[in-house]
Amino acid sequence: MSNFIVKKVAVLGAGVMGAQIAAHCVNARVPVVLFDLPAKEGPKNGIVLRAIENLKKLNPAPLGNKDDAVLIQVANYEDHLELLKGCDLIIEAIAERMDWKHDLYKKVAPYIGENTIFASNTSGLSITALSEGFDANLKARFCGVHFFNPPRYMHLVELIPTTATRPEILDQLEGFLTTTLGKGVVRANDTPNFIANRVGIFGMLATIYEAEKFGLTYDVVDDLTGKKLGRASSGTFRTADVVGLDTMGHVIKTMQDNLANDPFFPVYKTPDVLAKLVAAGALGQKTGAGFYKKVGKDILRFDAARNDYVPAGGKADEIINRILKEKDPAKKMKALRESTNPQGQFLWAIFRDGFHYMAVHLASIADNARDIDFALRWGFGWKTGPFENWQAAGWQQIATWVQEDIDAGKALCNVPLPAWVFDGRDGVHKPEGSWSPEKKTYVPRSDLPVYQRQAFRAPLLGEGTIDGGKAGTTVFEDESVRIWHQNDDVLILSLKTKMHVIGQGVINGLYKAVAEAEQNYKGLVIWSADAAEGGAFSAGADLQSMLPVFMSGGAKAIAPEVAKLQQAHQALKYANVPVVAAVAGLALGGGAELMMHAAKRVVSIESYIGLVEVGVGLVPAGGGLKEAAVRAANDAKGNDILQFLKNYFTNAATAAVSKSALEAQKMGYLSQNDVIVFNPYELLHVAKVEARAMFDAGYRPQLPKLVPVVGRTGMATIMAQLVNMRDGGFISAHDYKLGAMIAEIVCGGDVEAGSLVSEQWLLDLERKAFVELLNNPKTQERIMGMMQTGKPVRN
Known part of the structure; x- marks a missing residue:
């Protein structure tokens, strides 16, 4: 088989759709050049530059990371048509007028490369009529590729051939759209407005x-x-x-x-x-x-x-x-x-x-x-x-x-x-x-090679396809988890609780899965069957299940429960086979902490990750703040740790949630080595490939080492900022208290700057703060408010 690699895309037209298609190419790390008319006044590329500025303001955000706007190359039809020769795919996305499109095609046709695919993002004009006037060679490489608005979030792309379009062009494009841009491709007939x-x-x-x-x-x-x-x-x-x-x-x-x-x-x-x-x-x-x-x-x-x-x-x-x-x-x-x-x-x-x-x-x-x-x-x-x-x-x-x-x-x-x-x-x-x-x-489903990457394709009523909740061979199952495999060498742990919250059953399942994987498999993947259908990776700890323990034994009875969660996460981190978290959708609080302790993360672009415990008046206590201290020390590589720690502190203290996997990378929840996947149906495949590769490369867990912390000097610096925020009315008194506790944990407590502490020392600080807060009436108000209304209480 020959590889079809899109090295560069050109988008013609910087309107709403054109600019957002260009943005999504950049999300997917595909170099893109965005064209429009030369501006009548000001800089010649003014129209495109304004469109790119506008991308940063749109909500929902077209860019996974706003800083990536600079990666879109700007061009106009007067000065830069030569750039088209280096593009493998050109997408025209100007206004829905046949005459305007034909005028533009006349202008660009001489510059389209010999093997370039040319496509129109029309929402309903005839693709055959649009191709009139092309020579036979270009006609064979022309089709409709209709994205839906907003292009980053809508899964559908319609692919519309004419009778002259070469079939292999469509197959190549379907592969690129599916894996690289993460789309669901439907082929439509060339009828008005398609399907x-x-x-x-x-x-x-x-x-x-x-x-x-x-x-x-x-x-x-x-x-x-x-x-x-x-x-x-x-x-x-x-x-x-x-x-x-x-x-x-x-x-x-x-x-x-x-x-x-x-x-x-x-x-x-x-x-x-x-x-x-x-x-x-x-x-x-x-x-x-x-x-x-x-x-x-x-x-x-x-x-x-x-x-x-x-x-x-x-x-x-x-x-x-x-x-x-x-x-x-x-x-x-x-x-x-x-x-x-x-x-x-x-x-x-x-x-x-x-x-x-x-x-x-x-x-x-x-x-x-x-x-x-x-x-x-x-x-x-x-x-x-x-x-x-x-x-x-x-x-x-x-x-x-x-x-x-x-x-x-x-x-x-x-x-x-x-x-x-x-x-x-x-x-x-x-x-x-x-x-x-x-x-x-x-008619059976398409058997293009790209679909080999989707173990569980989008389900369809009446097809009776095996879904991810029942497929494969079960090793162990109860009401909280299912541990299973696809008759190969990677074990899969799927959470079954509502929103995949983490209670005692899931904690037991984590231990069980790690032990089983260490004994019989090359790796463990944490993945749930509804990942691709808008489910959650995990919405965090199961507060509801802690209630009876709290009612019967008070806050101190919760301490051992918290310790169990912390140790389960440590067991993932130090497992003797690679643990890969396959994340899509929400990974909040304990869900984010679970993911942070895996050896690697394979994450859908549409993942919303954050330590949100302050919303219920608590601090993260599943190892998330301990990991913040560890990561800041690693990031600093001997430089001033506090500069790196501030980012992690702020994210936890403000309960910030990433609006994409790319933003989660910037926030420090994902590393540069983690893999971002654009098609959620390919998540399991990629996670298993990663687990196997790590095992085959001789994976060993890191050895536990002591962590340098910033201690009381770092705490003092952060506290000064918190006092300003409280006195300026930006945060409530209880938010201030929570911020102070988070600062104490990530700074390593009341010790000298530069002290070396163990991970367990940091975990103990987390647990102590968590238990203390459970006794606080303001925290109890927040927890009850969240359970009753599902919305955070500001107090």
């Missing part, structure tokens, strides 16, 4: 239509169509505001211009309210007003009848909430269909419209049903895809009800469901693949 926007925007238009029909306000619709349906929490209208009402208008116009023969064509009419808002310049979040507007702390919603904004906050009716909580999809769908409540009728109507639309259009827009489900899950944030929902609710029953509504004139158009829907099937997903009406068969 996700075609089905997703139809869904939004149908929702607007049905909401008007049933007289529901935008806030109520958003409450009904968000988390309660397992979709993005922003619902329908808030999502439109985030996307931009002008952008949504463009996507709708693409449908109007190109789908005149579609039986659903009347639904593609631009909704009056959308036209009205766009005309008024209310384009959603970017202009501060759209379907919603924020005034001070109040959220207002647009009222079309009054042509003005009124207070928002409408919610679903209680009876509908109860229906939506029903676990059985078949019962839920039946209850919605039979409901006399307008909200229930509305929900059945939007489900029916969606099922009708997808069944009619599946053959033309996608290769098979799986591609539609993944497109909506990964591009629109749905927990389960539309075909999965239909199949789960009882295929034939739903099909019958949808057809009855079509016959009764209740549907959005009178085209019947296709014959294949009624051929006796019980769904479209089976273990052998997903249904393709075009091919009249079940």
Whole structure:
């Protein structure tokens, strides 16, 4: 096999999408050059430079580490086209106008390298039409590569070939997008708006239509169509505001211009309210007003009848909430269909419209049903895809009800469901693949080499694939942990507790796993099955489970429990085989400490890591502050340790949490040798490869050594800053107390500067402070507040 390595990417167009695609390339350490028009005044690269400055301000942040903005090379179309010759991939991301794109292509075509892949990030224009005017050689290397906004966070990329695109180009690009940029790739046919926007925007238009029909306000619709349906929490209208009402208008116009023969064509009419808002310049979040507007702390919603904004906050009716909580999809769908409540009728109507639309259009827009489900899950944030929902609710029953509504004139158009829907099937997903009406068969998943890296691919209802929670061979399992392997030489420890919190069961599991791995395996990987599906690595110590111990024996009874956690973490650190923590999602408090004690960390870019104990009025006591002292001493390499310690102290004292793995590296929670993985489905594979490599290279744990500390002089320096913060009103008296205790621990206590102390000495300081705080009424207030509301109490 030949390697396809993207050594450099060019992005044409420094608008919202272009700049963020460039930022994500930099996150992934891919050199990138960002082009735009030369500025009319000021520096010639002014447009690109402003776009890069803007990247640092955007939230959610496009860059994993803001300092990396300088790595984006700036260019304009007048002076720098020569740079294109050195790029392996060029992505065009300018405004959605065919004529503008063609003008740009004429300008850049002579500079595109012989083997360069050229792609357009259009959200819906015809890729074939875009390639008109290219010579045959360039046509063979041109395709659509449609990222979703925001590109760093949305998993979906649609890959759209033309009939002229060489198949190996798509395979190479799919490998690069999957592993290097961490994406979920869906191949779409070259039809208007491809898959996700075609089905997703139809869904939004149908929702607007049905909401008007049933007289529901935008806030109520958003409450009904968000988390309660397992979709993005922003619902329908808030999502439109985030996307931009002008952008949504463009996507709708693409449908109007190109789908005149579609039986659903009347639904593609631009909704009056959308036209009205766009005309008024209310384009959603970017202009501060759209379907919603924020005034001070109040959220207002647009009222079309009054042509003005009124207070928002409408919610679903209680009876509908109860229906939506029903676990059985078949019962839920039946209850919605039979409901006399307008909200229930509305929900059945939007489900029916969606099922009708997808069944009619599946053959033309996608290769098979799986591609539609993944497109909506990964591009629109749905927990389960539309075909999965239909199949789960009882295929034939739903099909019958949808057809009855079509016959009764209740549907959005009178085209019947296709014959294949009624051929006796019980769904479209089976273990052998997903249904393709075009091919009249079940199509298996792609077997490209890149997917060998995903031991557990994104699960799909009805496929019956083994998931990471049940796969492999179990060595030991109880309600807290599962210790297992994939019939090879690496042992895996998976946490099973809620949010993977650490209680006595998990501590026992850590000891058990280390002992088993030392005896029979090359290494131990700590990984949990829901890592890729937005789970947590570990949200920290299980405070709830400590409550009975505290109630019966007071704070001093907790001390031995804390000691057990500390010793379990030390057992990981000094295990005789490499322990690799495979981290994705939250690693907070004890979860961060667990990870810090592994021999190595393999971390998903979307990892949020921090020692957050001060939020519950405690100090880290699972070895996190001990590690801070050890790491600062190592970082200093004989220089002034305090300069290195301040960073670790501040992060713990302010409960700072990294917004990415790259930021966690900057904060000192990850080292430069730890591996950052972009595709969470590849986490387990990479962690096992690392564990094996370390073992094969003759791994030995480090020998315990004494730690030089800054002692009472260092404490005095930090305390001076804390006094200023307290007296300036930046921190509360209790925060000051917590800060002082953290300072004492990381500085090694009341000893001379430069003293050498053992790790155990530092652990004892942690434990003593933790137990003392448990008796403090202010800490007890914070713990109770967190348990009751899940939010930190400021006291």
